[in-house]
Amino acid sequence: xxxxxxxxxGLNEKWQVxxxxxxxxxxxxVLVKLTASGxxxxxxxxxxxxxxxxxxxxxxxxxxxxxxxVGGNVNHVAEGDSVVLSFLPxxxxxxxxSRGMHNLCDLGMFLINGPQLDGTYRxxxxxxxxxxxxLLGTFxxxxxxxxxxxxxxxDGTALDKAALVGCGVTTGYGSAVxxxxxxxxxxxxxxxxxxxxxxxxxxxxxxxxxxIVAIDPVESKREWAMEFGAxxxxxxxxxxxxxxxxxxxxxxxxxxxxxxxxxxxxxxxPALDMVAKRGKVVVTAVGHPTDTQFSGNLFxxxxxxxxxxxxxxxxxxxxxxxxxxxxxxxxxxxxxxELITREYALEDVNQxxxxxxxxxxxxxxxxx
Numbered sequence: 001x002x003x004x005x006x007x008x009x010g011l012n013e014k015w016q017v018x019x020x021x022x023x024x025x026x027x028x029x030v031l032v033k034l035t036a037s038g039x040x041x042x043x044x045x046x047x048x049x050x051x052x053x054x055x056x057x058x059x060x061x062x063x064x065x066x067x068x069x070v071g072g073n074v075n076h077v078a079e080g081d082s083v084v085l086s087f088l089p090x091x092x093x094x095x096x097x098s099r100g101m102h103n104l105c106d107l108g109m110f111l112i113n114g115p116q117l118d119g120t121y122r123x124x125x126x127x128x129x130x131x132x133x134x135l136l137g138t139f140x141x142x143x144x145x146x147x148x149x150x151x152x153x154x155d156g157t158a159l160d161k162a163a164l165v166g167c168g169v170t171t172g173y174g175s176a177v178x179x180x181x182x183x184x185x186x187x188x189x190x191x192x193x194x195x196x197x198x199x200x201x202x203x204x205x206x207x208x209x210x211x212i213v214a215i216d217p218v219e220s221k222r223e224w225a226m227e228f229g230a231x232x233x234x235x236x237x238x239x240x241x242x243x244x245x246x247x248x249x250x251x252x253x254x255x256x257x258x259x260x261x262x263x264x265x266x267x268x269x270p271a272l273d274m275v276a277k278r279g280k281v282v283v284t285a286v287g288h289p290t291d292t293q294f295s296g297n298l299f300x301x302x303x304x305x306x307x308x309x310x311x312x313x314x315x316x317x318x319x320x321x322x323x324x325x326x327x328x329x330x331x332x333x334x335x336x337x338e339l340i341t342r343e344y345a346l347e348d349v350n351q352x353x354x355x356x357x358x359x360x361x362x363x364x365x366x367x368x
Contacts, residue, residue, distance in 0.1 A: 003143075005140035011047070011049050020125040021124040021125065022123055026116075028072070028148075032066065036159065036366060037063040038168060039361070039363065039365065040195060050289065054114040059137065060138030060139035061087040061134035065368075067081045077147070082155055086150075086151055087167045089108070089117075090103075091148055102317040111135075116144075123140070134149075160365065161329065162326055162336075163365065165325050165336075171199070171284060171313050173334075175284045176207060177314075179309055187213070187244065187253045189244060190230070193216040200257045210231075212232070213253070214226075218359040237267075241273075256280070268281065268296050279306050341362050342355060
């Protein structure tokens, strides 16, 4: 079949929206008609090279829609089902899945791979196969994805809002609730209030944090952070330090979550300085793949048992957490509508990313 898709043909290029060919699903694959796709910063990392991936590639990894057809050996979804796509597939059988670490499933080795799990391509254009961001390629009205990436949700789910739960909401919420293990009464600092940071704020609020300090240099994002549950805001780490000290009577924060556009090595030291004994620094933002150094006080790391933790997909289990988060939304505890700052047509994908880079959006959304 033919479909329009946003394709990235090379490093630092613009997304090209063009007609492409899409093959039918093979065994253990699902054809989905998408309702919407979020404009996540990770696709910008493809453009800049901070997530290395072979070109060309159909972008997008945050989407929801309706199943059109399934290949053989697919039993958990059928034609007409409403689904959210998880950007990390999970097999349920490998060592990591067996221990509950579904976000670290061995299938994740295909996260930045071009073709599908069997090594062949479903999208084709200009005489060659097109890779799919995270095996999904949600910058296309139709896509074929691994069955392991498909999470069935209730009929009647608002799929335009549910699209955001495929990545940004789950990653941010999980960074606070799963990776940082925020508890009632904690003090939490979130650095960077974009699509992930706003949801880290929400996760901390839902977990019962007493103080939530949101750091962002953009005033409108600090205002948005208050809407999602922040109790205090600051324009910089230096400005936030005295606030955290005052709020905690000098004990400092229980968690510092880094959700900036890119993780930099020099963020770690100040974050470690701002957490208390056994405080956790959670790095959710993606760092430059060539950066191998960061600094911090190793003496205090030992003496105060401070921790540095990476967070992939918010340490979440998509098949459990996506329905959970949608239930929290239905009960009014999780804000999704407010996350969508602007909607775009697929043809306006480059404008959406320009708006993101300029700090105008918490989350842009492509609606099909």
